Amino acid sequence: MDKIIKTISENGAFRAYVLDCTETVRTAQQKHHTLASSTVALGRALIANQILAANQKGDSQVTLKIIGEGAFGHIISIADNKGNVKGYIQNTGLNLKKTANGQIIVGPLMGNGHFVVITDYGTGKPYTSTTPLISGEIGEDLAYYFTESEQTPSAIGLNVLLNDEDCVQVAGGFMLQALPNAAEADIARFEKRIQEMPSISSLLASENHIEALLAAVYGDDNYKRLAETELRFTCDCSRQRFTNALRTLAAAELRDMLKEDRGAEIVCQFCGQKYNFTEKDLEEIINDKTE
Ligand SMILES: [Zn+2]
Numbered sequence: 001m002d003k004i005i006k007t008i009s010e011n012g013a014f015r016a017y018v019l020d021c022t023e024t025v026r027t028a029q030q031k032h033h034t035l036a037s038s039t040v041a042l043g044r045a046l047i048a049n050q051i052l053a054a055n056q057k058g059d060s061q062v063t064l065k066i067i068g069e070g071a072f073g074h075i076i077s078i079a080d081n082k083g084n085v086k087g088y089i090q091n092t093g094l095n096l097k098k099t100a101n102g103q104i105i106v107g108p109l110m111g112n113g114h115f116v117v118i119t120d121y122g123t124g125k126p127y128t129s130t131t132p133l134i135s136g137e138i139g140e141d142l143a144y145y146f147t148e149s150e151q152t153p154s155a156i157g158l159n160v161l162l163n164d165e166d167c168v169q170v171a172g173g174f175m176l177q178a179l180p181n182a183a184e185a186d187i188a189r190f191e192k193r194i195q196e197m198p199s200i201s202s203l204l205a206s207e208n209h210i211e212a213l214l215a216a217v218y219g220d221d222n223y224k225r226l227a228e229t230e231l232r233f234t235c236d237c238s239r240q241r242f243t244n245a246l247r248t249l250a251a252a253e254l255r256d257m258l259k260e261d262r263g264a265e266i267v268c269q270f271c272g273q274k275y276n277f278t279e280k281d282l283e284e285i286i287n288d289k290t291e
Contacts, residue, residue, distance in 0.1 A: 001023070001230055002019075002020050002021050002022060002023045002024050002083075002230065002231035002232060003019070003020055003210075003228055003229060003230055003231055004017055004018070004019045004050060004051075004054050004083070004228070004229050004231055005017065005018050005019075005210065005214075005225055005227070005228050006054070006225075006226045006227045006228075006229075007214065007218075007223045007224060007225050007226060008179075008223060008224055008226055009218065009221050009222070009223050010221070010222035010223060010224060011186070011221075012179060012181060013178065013179055013181060013182035013183065013186040013187075013190075014176060014177065014178055014179060014182060014186070014190060014221075015176075015177055015179060016174060016175065016176045016177070016214075016217045016218070016223070017051055017054060017174060017175045018172070018173075018174045018210055018213040018214055018217070019047060019050060019051065019158075019172045019173050019174070019231065020170075020171075020172045020209065020210055020231075021043070021046065021047045021050060021171045021172050021173070021231060022168060022169075022170050022171045022172065023232065023233070024043075024046055024047075024050070024085060024171065024231055024232060024233045025039070025042075025043035025046060025047070025160050025168045025171035025233075026167070026168040026171075027232075027233035028042055028043060028046060028087065028233050029042075029043070029167065029168050031233070031271050031272045032088060032089070032092050032272060033092060033272075034089065034092045034093075035092065035093050035094060035095035035166065036094075036095045036096075036097065036104050036162055036166045037072075037094040037095055037096050037097075037104055037105055037106060037109055038072065038089050038091060038092045038093060038094045038095070039160065039162065039166070039168065040104050040106050040159070040160045040162070041072055041075060041089055041094075041106050041109065041110065041138065042075055042077075042087060042088070042089040043160035043168065043171050044106070044137075044138035044139060044158055044159065044160060045064060045066055045075040045077050045087060045089070045138055046077055046079075046085050046087050046233070047158045047160075047171060047172065047173050048064060048138055048139070048141075048142045048156075048158060049062060049064040049077040049078070049079040049085055049087065050079050050083075050085050050231055051142065051156070051158075051173070051175050052064060052079065052117060052119075052142070053079035053080055053081045053085070054081055054229065055081075056081050056119060056121070057081070058081075058121065058122060059080070059081075059121075059122040060080065060081055060119060060120060060121050060122060061078060061079070061080045061119075061120045061122075062078070062079050062080075062081075062117060062118070062119050062120075063076070063077070063078045063116075063117070063118040063119075063120070063126075064076070064077050064078075064079070064087075064115075064116070064117055064118075065114075065116040065118070066110065066113065066114075066115055066116075066133070066138065066141070067113045067114045067116060068109075068110040068111045068112070068113040068133065068136060069111040069112050069113050070108065070109045070110050070111025070112075070113075070136065071091055071094055071109045071111075072089055072090065072091050072094060072109050072110050072111075073089070073090030073091050074089075074090050075087065075088070075089045075090070076088060076269075076270075078270070081229075082229070083229045083230050083231040083232055084232060084234050084236075085231070085232070085233055085234075086233060086234065086235045086236070086270040086271060087270060088269050088270055094109055095166070096109065104162065106136065106137055106138070107135045107136035107137040108136065109136070110133060110136030110137075110138070111133075111136060112132070112133060112136075113132075113133045113136070114130050114131070114132060114133060115130065115131050115132070115133055115141045115142070115144075115145050116128065116129075116130045117129050117130075117145060117149070129145075129149045129150075130149075131144055131145045131148050131149055132144075138158070139156045139157060139158045139159070139173065139200070140156070142154075142156050142158075142175075143155065143156040146175075146177070152177050152178075153177070153178050154175055154176065154177045155174075155175070155176040155177075155190075155194045156173065156174070156175050156176075157173050157174050157197075157200035157203070157213075158172070158173025158174070158200065159171070159172075159173065159200045159201055159204055161201060161204055161205060170204045170205065170209060171204070172204055172209055172210075172213070173200065173204075173213075174200075174213045174216075174217055176190065176194065176217050178190065189221075193216075193217075193219050197216050197217075198216060203216055235268060235270045235271035235273065237268040237270065237271060237273055239275050242266045242268075242275045242277075243277075243281075243285065245266075246264070246266075246277065246282070246285050247285055247288065247289065251286055251289050251290055254282055254285060254286050254289070255286060257282060258279055258282045258283065258286070262279055263276065263277055263278050263279050263281070263282060264276075264277040264281075264282060265277075
């Protein structure tokens with residue numbers, strides 16, 4: 001079971017989230033049939049989106065659009081603060097590794113671009129905030145977003161590790177933020193700890209990576225666990241939703257589909273689920289429109 005654990009330091013100076021997103025990213029890989037680089041990029045985006053959503057209150061929903069100019073194209077995902085996330089990457093077929101150490105390449109394939117966060121607080125008036133991509137590695141881009149857009153200095157570590165068959169072995173990360181009442185000495189101590197921290201990949205590779213992440217973030221500082229929420233990749237698409245989408249098309253367009261394609265197959269971008277509409281289904285939709 002994937003989860004996010006929200007914690008706060010006992011002196012109230014810092015807060016941290018730690019996440020296990022292994023099943024989330026594994027499901028995404030299975031649904032989208034992504035190759036290595038595309039899997040890691042999509043997985044990192046899903047983790048980033050889960051951090052952004054967990055940071056919201058109430059019935060909020062956060063859309064993350066990573067609009068790159070590189071070979072990946074766009075990565076789009078949507079998460080709520082109840083632990084649900086769905087997402088896709090335009091180019092699922094990228095598989096680039098450094099020849100020296102087999103490290104999977106992400107940033108250069110993302111390229112320059114924008115990190116766009118759209119928050120819907122359930123009021124119907126979504127709020128959009130955009131920062132430029134710093135490295136395209138997604139963790140750094142999220143840290144920059146928090147620092148620039150929300151004026152909250154944040155340390156972020158997130159990654160996806162693959163096994164020898166390029167299947168998801170482990171995925172997760174952390175977010176550490178200084179709270180407004182943090183003293184300078186506290187901040188200096190935490191900055192030093194972040195600098196000396198083992199790499200996110202080696203922390204994720206630990207036997208119990210949640211505990212390894214917490215130990216790396218807090219060191220000897222005492223902390224409290226505030227909440228734990230289950231995380232999952234899940235799509236809320238349905239036949240009804242796509243029927244409604246077809247209803248918005250012009251009758252002439254629907255007639256073309258009926259005549260030329262003898263029906264329609266619609267694939268959900270977020271999860272790959274296919275929905276088939278027969279000639280009879282389309283006729284009914286056209287008749288409803290023209291009535
Ligand atoms: Zn779907």
